[in-house]
Amino acid sequence: MKTLRSVKGMHDVLPRSMPAWHAVEEGYRELVERFGYQEIRTPLLEPIELFVRGIGDSTDIVEKEMYAFEDKGGDHLALRPEGTASAIRAYLQHGFQVESPQCKWYYLGPMFRRERPAKGRYRQFYQAGAELIGVAAPAADAEIIDMAVQFIESLGIGPVRVLLNSLGGEQTRPLYRKALVEHYSKHEQKLCEDCSRRLERNPLRILDCKVEGCRALSVDAPSVHDYLGEDDREHFDEVRRLLDKGGTPHQVEPTMVRGLDYYTRTIFEVQAESSALGAQTSVLGGGRYDNLVKQLGGRATPSIGFSFGIERLIMVMPESTHKEQVPLVFVAGVGKQSLDRALDIARTLRRQGRRVEVAHTGASLRSQLKKADKLGAAFAVIAGEEEAKRGGATLRNMTDGQQIEVRVDELSARLEELR
RNA sequence: GUGAGAGUAGUUCAAUGGUAGAGCCCCGGCUUGUGGUGCCGGUUGUUGCGGGUUCAAAUCCCGUCUCUCACCCCA
Incomplete structure (x- = not known):
């Protein structure tokens, strides 16, 4: 029979990599909860309309990367490609807007985008994020960025670069958009195929294009910063001031735009200087979305x-930074009679909250110790017939090989001393 | 969606047209009482799949699938 494989671009996360995953997940929860954020969990499936309206129908995500389908009842559904739209949907659906308009939420879970997989890019991938809903003040931007950077650094990743830009708000966007269209229209025939399409639908994205010809045109393209309205300008300056004050280094990247349509004003990206990501450089991205709700x-x-x-x-x-496991104690029995005792000792130690492995068969002591070694046990408890006569067991330190005989009722106390 | 490379044991790889192999891993043993180093032994494969050429194909040809990397975009 043909062996089955996981779907393209979707991977098993095996037990051996869990210390790393837990370090990230638990570290993240711990940190954002310190900032007052609470977890929200939303469904993996949403009405496709949510993403079309939320993320924008001219984005790559919606245009060509969504897992969208019609279910048996004829509903048009999609696997979520990101987390923000769902969070806002929940915010509205449950009346938070009326009851408690300011929300600080975080989430964690799988997202889906049907792209060609590459290094650091998968069709099912795990994303975590945070949303600060209902606060317009620049201090909100600074808090979110600061929190993001603190988190990345807490994992021992560094040095990181924080890229910052403003896309402007309602007083800026129409003017800037017009200026861009004017600029690029003069050289329309030099734009790549994608960008001539973007000229109509989303001229901002041309700035981000990597094609040689388009890049050349972008060099003398108008900069958002010349078009920022007074309020947008002030907001951006204040965010920068607060970041400086808080000691979060950042650099302004005037041509940075992001691939989701809902962003307004502040956008930012954290990049790790590592070749482990292949062509991907960004590990975290975000921004303000004042119009999404x-x-x-x-x-x-x-x-x-x-x-x-x-x-x-x-x-x-x-x-x-991988999460450390609590020390493992391996209980080995010697001889058939000792198996029961080994199981007894294991049961007791587990009830006392220790992490314990025990042999299920009366194999030779040698093979049991081999197993203990393979499992990475810190200690072995050898329950042999000799010791049984004295109501004891041998406690062996697997690191240095030292061992002592102790009474069974003293085991827990001795383990405590040794750790 | 476009381009490139690669598919042989769990894994890393050898075998260039003539009997599919090695290291590592795994399992067992080396006086049923001592792991890590050592020694002995053992399991593991429709050579990704399908077709073609040939007396003979892992090897050459065609197709297909998958994986990887890059472009695009993003996390």
Whole structure:
């Protein structure tokens, strides 16, 4: 029979890599909860309309990367490609807008994009993020960015670069858009195929194009910063001031735009200087989305958030930040009669909260110790017939090979001393 | 979606048209009482799949699938 494989671009995360995953997941929860963020879990499936309206129908994500299908009842559904749209949907659906318009939420879970897989890019990947909903003040931007950077650094990843830009808000965008269209229209025949399409639908994205001809045209393209309205300018300057004050180094990247349409004003990206990511450089990205709530049918609610890919983070994370496991105690019996005693000792130690492995068969002591070694046990408890006569067991330190005989009822106390 | 490379044991790889192999891993043993180094032994394969050429194909040809990398975009 043909052996089955996981779907293209979708991977098993095997037990051996869990120390890294847990370090990221638990480290993240711990940190954002310290900032007052609470977890929200939303469904993996949403009405496709949510992403079309939220992320934007001219984005690559919606245009060509969605896992969208019609279910048996004829509903048009999609596997979520990112987390923000769902969070805002939940925000509106459960009346937070009325009840408690300011929300600090975080999430963690699988996202789906049907792209060609490459290093650091998968069709099912795990993303975590945070959303600060309903706060317009620059201090919100600074908090989110600071939190993101603190988190990345807490994993021992460094040095990192924080790239910052402003796309402007409602007073800026129409003017800037017009200026861009004017600029690029003069050289329309030199634009690549994608960009001539973008000229109509999303001229901002041309700035981000990597094609030689388009890049040349972008060199003397108008800069957002010359078009920022007064409020947008002030907001951006204040965010920068707060970051400086908080000691978060950043660099302004005037041509940076992001691939999701909902961003307004502040956008940012954290890059790790590591070759482990292949062509990918960004480990975390985010920005302000002041129009999204309104676009999804709510009142205008300024908000900001970020998200990061767990797989990518793990690729650049040093092994030293992997979550440490509690010491393992292996209980070995010697001889058939001792198996019962070994099981008894194991049961007791487990009830006392220790991590314990025990042999299930009365194999030779040698092979049991081999197993203990393979499992990475810190200690072995040898329950042999000799010791049994004295109500004891041998406690062996697997690191240095030293061993002592102790009474069974003293085992736990001795283990405590030794750790 | 476009381009490139690669598919042989769990894994890393050898075998260039003539009997599919090695290291590592795994399992067992080396007086049923001592792991890590050592020694002995053992398991593991429709050579990704399908077709073609040939007396003979892992090897040459065609197709297909998968993986990897890059472009695009993003996490």
